[in-house]
Amino acid sequence: MTGKSDKEILANSMYEDDPNGNSAPTTINQESGQPAAQEAATGGATTIPAATSPRWGPQNKGAQELASLYSPGKRAQEIICVYTCIGLMIINLALIVKHLRWERISVAFLSALCGVITADFASGLVHWAADTWGSVDLPLIGKNFLRPFREHHLDPTSITRHDFVETNGDNFMVGIPILGYLAHYFYSKSPCEIQQNFGWIAYVFLCSIFVAMTNQIHKWSHTYWGLPRWVLLLQSCHIILPRKHHRIHHVAPHETYFCITTGWLNWPLEKLRFWSTCEFIIERVTGLKPRDDDMKWAKKLT
Structure with a gap:
């Protein structure tokens, strides 16, 4: 595999x-x-x-240093993003239910499925980029967005000790502009136009939902007790990322199986050597070494 x-x-x-x-x-x-x-x-x-x-865990020196970089400003950003995104989810869901017609069900289902696949690829692309390139020392994005990826490889289950806000703040932030645009679309278009483009609406909505929920799904893949039965069922049916499947990514040097929403695309992308080919091209063009910063933090064992 x-x-x-x-x-x-x-x-x-x-x-x-x-x-x-x-x-x-x-x-x-x-x-x-x-x-x-x-x-x-x-x-x-x-x-x-x-x-x-x-070798890893909360007592690892690198993991402790990375965890200490979580700032009050970052926390405030995450709180704002979580509440804003949840509000937009509720508004858009209500509008979709309002405009849903039986004859559009099949189109909506197929479009929504494509949205989930898109979200899975997007999760892999972002995960690969953040795992592989850049440094915690970079201005703005380093401590705020790359830091959690470095911490996660040193202390994989640290995510299970994060609350809902810290777990989901960044992904919910990504969903805000998309869901905001979708809500505006509902209020700016006629009912006829909405019906004509209902498949596109279903695609954008479910893609946004799965993008927003990616890190929560990721957290569940590292949680070994106390999960609701419906989460375990979704994992066992591979509708969301299963625990055993994601474990493959956590084999050092964390170079494969980057998709963490459903994980559906991991096997075909691995067979195509998609990520390794991208890394080869970038290294040849820029001279940058993949996962160089990740390996630097991994050496801080004591």
Whole structure:
């Protein structure tokens, strides 16, 4: 599926059975290549410590430094964006229900499905760009937008300790202009024009909803208990990003499976070598090294 075996994924990603702490020292069995926690769960052989400090988790020095950069100004921006976006979601949903006609159901469904696929690709594009390029030291975007991506690779389950606002503020910000335009469209067009373009409306709306909810879906993929049954059902049906599927991305150096809304496009994009080809072209043209800043933070182990 990705060129990596199940053993490699288990040995080099966060532990399935160490959910929200995710800070145990890395101890790899020299025969199986599995972490100690995995061997203990299955009655495996004695492990040999590979490191005495956490490989990742909340005690990692880099993770702590990155978490400390979360500022009051950033918090205020996220609160404003969350409440504004939720208000626009409610307004647009009410307007869609008002104008929905039975004969437009099939068109709306197909358009909405295309919207979900678009959102999945957009999540991958943004995720890949933020993971691969740029630095936390960049003005404005570094500490405000790239910082969470660096922190997430050092402390993958930190996202489960973020509240709704911190988790979703940036993605909800992206949805505001799109949903704002859609609401304006409803009020500026005639009912006839709205019906003619109802498929486009369904596409834009569901794409916006899934874009806005991407990081919440991402958070659920790192949450191992307390999830509502309907979330578990959506994950098991792969309507939203499943936990096991996303774990593939968390194999260092985090170079694949970037789509985190549904994850539907991860396999075909991997087969096409889409991300690696983009990285090759950018490196040849600019001389920039992919994930250079990410690797710098990963070296801060103690």
